[in-house]
Amino acid sequence: MALFNLGSTSPQYMDQAMFDVAVFRFYSLRHQFEDFQSFWHAKTVNADGREVRLVDSLFAQVTKFPKDEQLRAQLSEACLEIEKYWSKKFGVSPESLTLFGVIKSQADVVLASSEDNLKEAGDKNHLVTANTAGRVTSCMRNLHRYESQIAQLQPIHFDNQTKIHFFLDGLNEALSSSFKYSGSVLKVLEQDSYMENEDVTWGRWTLFRDSTGFSDIWIVRIGTGRAEVFKAVQKLSEDRYELDESIRGIHFDSEIFKAIDKTRIAAFEGSELNASPPAYFQMLTMLNACGEPVFERR
Numbered sequence: 001m002a003l004f005n006l007g008s009t010s011p012q013y014m015d016q017a018m019f020d021v022a023v024f025r026f027y028s029l030r031h032q033f034e035d036f037q038s039f040w041h042a043k044t045v046n047a048d049g050r051e052v053r054l055v056d057s058l059f060a061q062v063t064k065f066p067k068d069e070q071l072r073a074q075l076s077e078a079c080l081e082i083e084k085y086w087s088k089k090f091g092v093s094p095e096s097l098t099l100f101g102v103i104k105s106q107a108d109v110v111l112a113s114s115e116d117n118l119k120e121a122g123d124k125n126h127l128v129t130a131n132t133a134g135r136v137t138s139c140m141r142n143l144h145r146y147e148s149q150i151a152q153l154q155p156i157h158f159d160n161q162t163k164i165h166f167f168l169d170g171l172n173e174a175l176s177s178s179f180k181y182s183g184s185v186l187k188v189l190e191q192d193s194y195m196e197n198e199d200v201t202w203g204r205w206t207l208f209r210d211s212t213g214f215s216d217i218w219i220v221r222i223g224t225g226r227a228e229v230f231k232a233v234q235k236l237s238e239d240r241y242e243l244d245e246s247i248r249g250i251h252f253d254s255e256i257f258k259a260i261d262k263t264r265i266a267a268f269e270g271s272e273l274n275a276s277p278p279a280y281f282q283m284l285t286m287l288n289a290c291g292e293p294v295f296e297r298r
Contacts, residue, residue: 012067017107017114019071019135020142023078024104026058027086031097036083070132078136082143090289091282095162099289102154103146110142151291158287160243166283167219167233168241173206177262179255184208187215188259192278193267196295199224202281203263212236219280220250220263227252227260230294231280 014022033039042054058079062072090096150156176187185208192204201222206215214235221230232244250256276282288294 012065013132014061014065014068014071014135015114016135016138016142017111018061019074019078020107020139021104021111022058022061023075023082023139024100024107024143026055027079027082028097028100028104029054030083030087031092031094033092036080036087040079068132070135074132074135078139081136081140085140085143087276089277089282089285091276091279093166093279093282095158095166095286096282098156099147099150099286102150102156103143106146106149106153107142147289150289156286156290158283158290163231163283163287164233164241164243167204167231167243167280168217169279171204171217176206177259179259179262181207181253181255181259182251184210186255186259188262188266190262190266191270192280193263193270194277194281195267195271196281200295201264201267202230202284203267204278204280205259205263219284222260222263227256230284 030036030039033042040055043051044054046052058075059072061075062068065071086092086096086100090099170192171189172191173187173189175191176189179186179188187206189204189206194202196202203220203222205218205220207218208215212235214237216235217233218229219231221228227250229248229250232246234242234244236242277285284294
């Protein structure tokens with residue numbers, strides 16, 4: 001909570017609720033930029049026509065709390081911690097921002113409640129100590145808590161076209177390994193292989209269909225002892241696709257085991273290079289946050 005001078009109602013330290021809102025509001029602009037460095041060093045034009053740093057809108061809060069010596073550094077640290085967590089899990093698409101907006105709105109409610117309580121307490125609530133050292137840790141803990149409440153408080157539903165967009169985004173068969181499956185050519189798109197954790201690997205495969213002359217796109221989940229097609233996109237024509245969300249098993253043979261091994265190896269080799277997960281995996285994590293039990297199957 002905020003620390004006050006005795007006999008004054010002017011806060012000297014930013015409280016946790018205000019800290020969270022300041023950081024979340026600023027980070028909500030992140031999706032407009034390709035990477036975090038561009039975001040952090042971006043410039044904008046203010047109301048009087050002068051060019052200023054975008055981050056100055058965040059640091060403007062610092063001057064309001066003259067005794068809060070850690071505030072500036074902690075605001076920066078919190079933004080960086082959110083970037084490392086959020087972009088790695090959800091990416092920075094407009095759809096990802098929609099989820100983040102639900103988190104920000106929860107923080108806004110908490111801040112409004114905190115301010116109401118402070119007004120009611122008035123001069124009876126003068127504090128002589130302030131716990132500011134753990135603000136960044138508390139901010140991240142609150143973010144996780146708000147994230148877990150997205151599905152209950154403000155359900156978000158992505159239509160099939162949005163899902164298909166993410167499942168096809170960046171599709172490139174140039175770096176792929178070919179195998180045989182049910183008499184057709186199956187390709188493992190190596191650059192799209194991704195490790196969820198030590199036990200579960202995800203891959204994007206394509207399966208050519210002689211009947212149409214097009215390839216189906218499979219989002220494949222590989223766990224201990226089994227592999228399954230978790231999502232599939234069927235290409236119906238040059239510009240028409242259909243989403244199949246039924247989860248189905250894969251018939252195992254020597255070629256499929258090779259495809260599974262290739263996916264796992266590619267995922268392991270690429271794990272250190274991935275700043276953020278493939279677009280299809282970003283959609284899966286967003287679906288999971290919105291209430292679909294994507295990662296509960298074991």
